[in-house]
Amino acid sequence: MPMRIGPYQVFDFLGQGGMGAVYLTRSRGGRSLAVKVIRADLAVNRDFRRRFAREVTAARKVSGAYTAPVVDADTECAEPWLATMFVPGRSxxxxxxxxxxxxxxxxxxxxxxxxxxxxxxxxxxxxxxxxxxxxxxxxxxxxxxxxxxxxxxxxxxxxxxxxxxxxxxxxxxxxxxxxxxxxxxxxxxxxxxxxxxxxxxxxxxxxxxxxxxxxxxxxxxxxxxxxxxxxxxxxxxxxxxxxxxxxxxxxxxxxxxxxxxxxxxxxxxxxxxxxxxxxxxxxxxxxxxxxxxxxxxxxxxxxxxxxxxxxxxxx
The missing domain is CATH 1.10.510.10 (Transferase(Phosphotransferase) domain 1)
Known part of the structure; x- marks a missing residue:
């Protein structure tokens, strides 16, 4: 069964970091997104959840030609996640x-x-x-x-x-x-x-x-x-x-x-x-x-x- 994160179907695994894993998905309109899923052990930490929710809210305010803005998130589910615009290219x-x-x-x-x-x-x-x-x-x-x-x-x-x-x-x-x-x-x-x-x-x-x-x-x-x-x-x-x-x-x-x-x-x-x-x-x-x-x-x-x-x- 294909993996899903919230409303999104995962198409590829992009990487693993200290806070969680990042996957490639697409919006309903076909736009490529990068979805970061927070690690389970961090998700059960109330302080981390509060900070994560606050900073997702703040990051949603950022827009501009040279950023990859947050377009969707769920900070209340069992495994919190956020989705940003996917930018193809190397760091x-x-x-x-x-x-x-x-x-x-x-x-x-x-x-x-x-x-x-x-x-x-x-x-x-x-x-x-x-x-x-x-x-x-x-x-x-x-x-x-x-x-x-x-x-x-x-x-x-x-x-x-x-x-x-x-x-x-x-x-x-x-x-x-x-x-x-x-x-x-x-x-x-x-x-x-x-x-x-x-x-x-x-x-x-x-x-x-x-x-x-x-x-x-x-x-x-x-x-x-x-x-x-x-x-x-x-x-x-x-x-x-x-x-x-x-x-x-x-x-x-x-x-x-x-x-x-x-x-x-x-x-x-x-x-x-x-x-x-x-x-x-x-x-x-x-x-x-x-x-x-x-x-x-x-x-x-x-x-x-x-x-x-x-x-x-x-x-």
Missing amino acids: LWETVRTDGVLDGERVRELGAGLAEALIDIHAAGIIHRDLKPHNVLMGADGPRVIDFGIAHVADLPPMTDPGALLGTPHFMSPEQIKGNRLTFASDVFSFGLVLAYAAIGGSPFGPGSNAQLLLRILHEEPDLTALPDDLRRLVAACLARRPEQRPSPSELLDALAAVTAPDERTARPGPLPRVPTVWVPEAGPGGADFARNAHAVLDDGLTDALVIEAARHDG
Whole structure:
């Protein structure tokens, strides 16, 4: 008997992650959808269900050319699920691993699409909190930002424990690592790391374990020397350690649009009003939060995409 999820018949299995399995299905009108079914052991957790229901409601408000919006969901059934528009194409992570880094013009096009996606996401009052190459699909008509699994509604209190680590270490902002209150600027820091990954094939904070990357993001400067001049300036502004010093997605879009020449030697970057300065570590209880976060990363801090990636590329 064919498997069904709510009103949908399953046509293919797409992947398995830490929160559940993802399947390919179609709407009654024939539109391809990706349906994520939450694991049974998470489904019986009341706190998880409340958070899942709240974030599905929030994610339904997001629409735009560069997102894959939620189109249907059932958060009350025995195995909660949500359906999003299916975007054929590889993730940015897979694209770079398979084909190599993107050239300057393609990185700028990627950046413009991601900036527009963040404008739409933030306009809905949502902080994505897990923007990374795994969650960027390279569609034929431009990139799509997906997976609002740990997104947070900016005007509502968090439903996770204070200081708990949620996100992917390689692409987290300093305030996210320390367990501080997040703003939309946290996504901008991740945006800068995603663009750097697309251009250089790794983190500007270097290789290493999750714990090593967390420490470098907090205390060291990124190496952006391999980036073209205009992208170096833009990414450096995004990676300012103080959130208030980072440009907004709208300012990023304006800066990318102002680059009129595709040749790195003649490209002219647009204005970025915020300039990163030297950051001095703040005193206070953040150190205890960081130690707890680092421990969580080493124990079981992998997100859905990293669990899949570890299974595919073990060793």
